[in-house]
Amino acid sequence: MFTGLVEAMGEITAVEPRGGDRRFVIRTPAGFLEGAALGDSIAVSGVCLTAVALGAGWFEVDISAETLSRSNLNGWSEGRAVNLERAL
Numbered sequence: 001m002f003t004g005l006v007e008a009m010g011e012i013t014a015v016e017p018r019g020g021d022r023r024f025v026i027r028t029p030a031g032f033l034e035g036a037a038l039g040d041s042i043a044v045s046g047v048c049l050t051a052v053a054l055g056a057g058w059f060e061v062d063i064s065a066e067t068l069s070r071s072n073l074n075g076w077s078e079g080r081a082v083n084l085e086r087a088l
Contacts, residue, residue, distance in 0.1 A: 003085070004085075005085065007084055008029050008032045008084045009082070011079065011080065012024050012026055013025045013026065013078060020064075020068075021062060021068075022063045024044075026044065026061065026084075027058050028058060028059065032084060032086075038052065040086070043084070044082050044083070047071050048087075050062070
C-alpha cells in the first residue's frame with residue numbers, strides 16, 4: 001500500500017532493453033533505501049515496481065512489455081527525474 005506522498009526524488013541512470021522488457025537502474029538519495037530488501041515494492045512516479053537489485057544509493061527494476069504498453073514508462077530514458085515512494 002502507498003500513501004501517494006512523494007518521499008524523495010530519484011534519477012534513471014541506465015535503461016537496459018531485455019527483449020520486449022526493460023531494466024531501469026534508479027539512483028536514490030542517501031538513506032532512502034535504508035531497510036529495503038529485494039522484492040520490495042517502490043512507487044516510481046506513481047507506478048508500483050519491484051526491486052530486483054539493490055545497492056548503496058540505487059536500485060534496479062524490471063519492467064514488462066505489458067507495463068510498458070499500459071503506462072508512460074515506455075518513453076522514459078536515462079537522466080529522467082522520478083518521484084519515489086516506499087510501500088507502507
